[in-house]
Amino acid sequence: MGLPAGRNTLLRRVRALPDPQIGAVALLGVDDFALRRGRVYGTVLIDLDSHRPVDLLPDREAATFAGWLGEHPGAQVICRDRAGAYADGARTGAPDAVQVADRxxxxxxxxxxxxxxVARHRSYLAEPPTTCEAADEPRADLDGAVAAARDAHFEQRAFVRHARERYAAVQELKAAGVGIKPIAARLGLARGTVRKYYRATSVDDVLAKARDGHGSILRPWEPYLTERVNAGITNGSQLFQEIHDQGYPGSRAVVLAFLRPLRAGGSTAAPAARPAxxxxxxxxxxxxxxxxxxxxxxxxxxxxxxxxxxxxxxxxxxxxxxxxxxxxxxxxxxxxxxxxxxxxxxxxxxxxxxxxxDHDAVLNGLTLPHSSGQVEGAVNRIKMIKRQMYGRANFDLLRKRVLLAT
Known part of the structure; x- marks a missing residue:
């Protein structure tokens, strides 16, 4: 642009700009946003009457939020998510304010x-197998074999082993009376990750989404392989070559692992059921x-x-x-x-x-017209500004850009 000043000078000028004046905010919205996703979070505060961000806080701790409320009295209604830190901070910093849990x-x-x-009842999702009255010979339980093949492949994945190790470590510390935050610090994990393992009744609860949401690379070709096994074709190399020609990008070992329980079940099997x-x-x-x-x-x-x-x-x-x-x-x-x-x-x-x-805040959220929709929009704008700065902005510069841009 032909400016005589360097970039550091411009950044110093931006940082030196005065903050906008913060008056009494009667209707306050609060939510967190990621500074480093999964690790470091800040807090954005929105004046829901004027639709403007009033401040950014460097963390999402109750004490920080309570301190801000103490320095800026006047909040009558506080719209927030279900996070306990914001509830505690609001009770401490603005005890007379009405808290509203966002719908x-x-x-x-x-x-x-x-x-x-639904995950706990996944066995009810698949259609029950149909019986063929014309069949004279016993038929193998192919559906069970397919499920066994999928489970075996799933258990071999590295992240499943890591999940089981993490669950055991978190539950051991939980049994010793250690809280979520100290566990996160001790194991070097994000609090959200620790909370997931801390509250799970079993490791299968943690793995449920992964088990159902991230199928094997072989999944699109499983019906074809099932049909070929029904037809008596069980040669692994031949079947691998057939699906490889159809575009299968995986390895031969995955195919052989899938076929192993099918072969053990015999070559005469009921037609593959529609996938659940x-x-x-x-x-x-x-x-x-x-x-x-x-x-x-x-x-x-x-x-x-x-x-x-x-x-x-x-x-x-x-x-x-x-x-x-x-x-x-x-x-x-x-x-x-x-x-x-x-x-x-x-x-x-x-x-x-x-x-x-959180009964009172939930009751207010289900009764009063206030919501945190504006706050979610502000979080999206913060994400956009972070992307514009390629993730290299410190918190103070990010705060200036958010507050001075409105």
Whole structure:
């Protein structure tokens, strides 16, 4: 641009600019954003009346937030997510303010527990095998063999071994009375990672998403291999070459590992059943308004629910919560919690326990019109600014750019 000043001079000038004046913020929105994803987080504060960011904090600790509220009195309503640090900070720094749990975060929290519920009942997702009355010879359980092949390949992956080791380490420290934050420091893990292992009832809960969301590289060719085994073709080299010619990019060893239990089951087997929908897919069906599902999805979900009463009850509770959420019927909250607790749904029980711990804020979120939608938009703008600076900006420069750009 032909400027006589160097870049360091320009940066010093930007840093020297005065901060905008912060007046009394009656309606305050608060949320975290990643400075280094998974490791370092900051806090953004939004004036929900003027739709402007008022400040950025270098962490998301309760003491920092409480200190800011003490220095800037006047907050009457604080919209936040379900993070305990912001709740504690608000109680300390602005004890008279009304706390509002954001409805989007409430729905997201419920979605996580619904997915865990579906994962626990994954055996009900697949269609039961059909029997062929015309078959004279006994047929092998090919579906079981396919599942065994998938499980064996999944267990061989390095991240599964690491997950089991981490789970054991976290649970050992938990049993010794160590909290999440000290465990994270001791093991060198992010608090979110530790929290996941800390709260899981088993390591399978942690691995559920990976097991269903990241299939084997061989998955698209499994039906073809199944058909070929049914036809009596069990030569591994021949089958590998056939799918290699079709575009399979993996190794011969993966194919042989998949075929091993199929060979053991015999060459005469029932035709391969239609693959079961993924846990994430069924979860999406449950969380989607019925009017927004197509005919095939509606029928598939209905079929699954007829096989599993627990999932049928879960859908009923999700529907009731959605109606309470969208209609802002906070007066139904206690009745909804009681109805959930009356059913044997341990994942949803964990959700209701969290609602009770944050009862007042949740009740306000389901009753009052305030939300943190503006805060989420501000977080997205911060991400854009970070990308513009190629991740090389210090917190002070990022703060200046966010506050002075509005």
């Amino acid at each position: 989007f975060h409430l729905w997201s929290n419920l979605a996580g527990y619904v997915e865990t519920t 929908p993924k846990v994430r897919t069924v979860t999406r069906w449950i969380l989607t308004h019925p009017e927004h599902l197509d005919e095939q999805e509606t029928l598939a979900l209905k079929t699954i629910l007829t096989r599993c009463q627990d999932l049928q009850k879960t859908v009923g509770h999700v529907t009731a919560f959605a109606q309470m959420l969208t209609g802002r019927h906070g007066d139904r909250l206690n009745g909804w919690i009681a109805a959930v607790d009356a059913d044997d749904l341990p994942e949803l029980h964990r959700f209701t326990r969290g609602l009770l711990r």
